Amino acid sequence: xxxxxxxxxxxxxxxxxxxxxxxxxxxxxxxxxxxxxxxxxxxxxxxxxxxxxxxxxxxxxxxxxxxxxxxxxxxxxxxxxxxxxxxxxxxxxxxxxxxxxxxxxxxxxxxxxxxxxxxxxxxxxxxxxxxxxxxxxxxxxxxxx
Amino acid sequence: xxxxxxxxxxxxxxxxxxxxxxxxxxxxxxxxxxxxxxxxxxxxxxxxxxxxxxxxxxxxxxxxxxxxxxxxxxxxxxxxxxxxxxxxxxxxxxxxxxxxxxxxxxxxxxxxxxxxxxxxxxxxxxxxxxxxxxxxxxxxxxxxxxxxxxxxxxxxxxxxxxxxxxxxxxxxxxxxxxxxxxxxxxxxxxxxxxxxxxxxxxxxxxxxxxxxxxxxxxxxxxxxxxxxxxxxxxxxxxxxxxxxxxxxxxxxxxxxxxxxxxxxxxxxxxxxxxxxxxxxxxxxxxxxxx
Numbered sequence: 001x002x003x004x005x006x007x008x009x010x011x012x013x014x015x016x017x018x019x020x021x022x023x024x025x026x027x028x029x030x031x032x033x034x035x036x037x038x039x040x041x042x043x044x045x046x047x048x049x050x051x052x053x054x055x056x057x058x059x060x061x062x063x064x065x066x067x068x069x070x071x072x073x074x075x076x077x078x079x080x081x082x083x084x085x086x087x088x089x090x091x092x093x094x095x096x097x098x099x100x101x102x103x104x105x106x107x108x109x110x111x112x113x114x115x116x117x118x119x120x121x122x123x124x125x126x127x128x129x130x131x132x133x134x135x136x137x138x139x140x141x142x143x144x145x
Numbered sequence: 146x147x148x149x150x151x152x153x154x155x156x157x158x159x160x161x162x163x164x165x166x167x168x169x170x171x172x173x174x175x176x177x178x179x180x181x182x183x184x185x186x187x188x189x190x191x192x193x194x195x196x197x198x199x200x201x202x203x204x205x206x207x208x209x210x211x212x213x214x215x216x217x218x219x220x221x222x223x224x225x226x227x228x229x230x231x232x233x234x235x236x237x238x239x240x241x242x243x244x245x246x247x248x249x250x251x252x253x254x255x256x257x258x259x260x261x262x263x264x265x266x267x268x269x270x271x272x273x274x275x276x277x278x279x280x281x282x283x284x285x286x287x288x289x290x291x292x293x294x295x296x297x298x299x300x301x302x303x304x305x306x307x308x309x310x311x312x313x314x315x316x317x318x319x320x321x322x323x324x325x326x327x328x329x330x331x332x333x334x335x336x337x338x339x340x341x342x343x344x345x346x347x348x349x350x351x352x353x354x355x356x357x358x359x360x361x362x363x364x365x366x367x368x369x370x371x372x373x374x375x376x377x378x379x380x381x382x383x384x385x386x387x388x389x390x391x392x393x394x395x396x397x398x399x400x401x402x403x404x405x406x407x408x409x410x411x412x413x414x415x416x417x418x419x420x421x422x423x424x425x426x427x428x429x430x431x432x433x434x435x
Contacts, residue, residue, distance in 0.1 A: 004196050004197055004200055005200065007190075007193035007196075007197065008190065008193045008194045008197045032181060032182045032183045035178070035183040035184050035185070037178065037183065037185060037186050038178075038183070038184040038185060038186055038187075039186075040186050040187075040190055040193055040194070044342065045340075045341035045346070046259075046341045046342050046345075046346045046347070048346070048348065048349040049198075049342070049345075049349055049353055051197070051201075073204070075201045075202035075350050076201070076202040077200075077202075138200055
């Protein structure tokens with residue numbers, strides 16, 4: 001019973017001014033070669049049904065409200081996976097004037113997937129680790145109820 | 146019908162139907178994955194999804210949306226009950242329509258533009274498939290002299306031999322009803338950019354789980370409707386249902402999504418045309434099965 005959440009992690013993918021490199025690698029996870037759906041992973045469009053928020057790109061002042069809004073719309077338990085160097089720490093854009101530098105500046109990140117850009121295998125591993133965190137969060141939620 | 150038979154049929158509806166529907170949904174995803182040369186999720190993936198959705202928080206946009214979804218489940222269950230208890234087919238179609246109206250109301254009540262678009266498109270889809278369902282009932286009435294499904298038990302032959310064109314028409318209707326390509330315009334799994342999740346965009350957690358459960362019941366109900374074409378023989382009837390199911394999956398994977406005006410044009414000319422020709426044939430040649 002401990003794997004209720006991790007058997008079907010549904011993703012919502014947020015591009016917060018990423019260069020599209022990580023996004024293409026993320027979509028490669030869903031193609032026949034890697035096929036993340038065999039782990040029950042679905043790229044769901046709406047945050048209201050998602051479990052894992054995959055965020056790419058260093059966040060800037062224009063889209064931080066959007067990112068926060070999407071994060072708040074995901075029902076608990078939820079996990080944030082930061083994909084790519086930009087989402088982890090700001091990457092090569094970390095000292096730009098308009099960039100916050102990393103998803104962790106505004107939302108709590110559970111799993112970091114480093115790399116510029118990370119390989120699809122790494123992203124799938126990040127999703128699997130995020131799914132394991134989901135299970136833990138569900139048990140915590142049960143305790144606090 | 147004695148007490149024992151009533152009990153068995155109730156158990157079929159309440160226990161066997163959701164299990165069967167869950168396995169059908171799993172086979173659907175597995176076969177689709179294999180057709181796209183992917184490995185695909187485990188067979189019981191719909192059950193894992195259901196279990197997970199039950200554990201999630203329930204985010205509600207409009208306080209009436211969950212009530213409508215419960216109506217949807219209740220009326221789908223009701224129509225499946227009436228089908229298994231072999232009641233009036235015309236009434237079954239009406240009860241089933243109420244279930245879909247409840248779903249449309251639910252997604253209209255959430256107010257998100259995506260669910261609004263999905264709900265409007267589903268209304269158009271209802272406009273497209275409803276006449277053919279009624280033509281099927283009329284055809285059955287002309288052949289057996291009764292709207293009751295149990296009149297098929299004493300019929301002298303299967304419906305399929307006298308209503309072959311309506312069977313073909315119903316195949317297309319099933320594509321619309323299973324919400325598959327090319328007519329998956331109200332709630333597609335493949336339309337993130339234009340539609341997010343269509344009608345189901347604003348449902349989350351347990352409400353979404355109830356929608357999934359209703360879908361499983363709906364799968365069984367629709368297969369049951371196709372079963373009626375050869376009700377006298379349980380093997381051939383099941384084969385017809387399975388053929389329909391795999392036909393729908395195959396068409397889903399080899400076609401792209403069409404727009405709603407295509408849906409109306411196609412159904413109101415070709416599909417309704419096929420049904421009318423079949424009905425006229427039955428009428429002028431005075432075909433009977435009793």
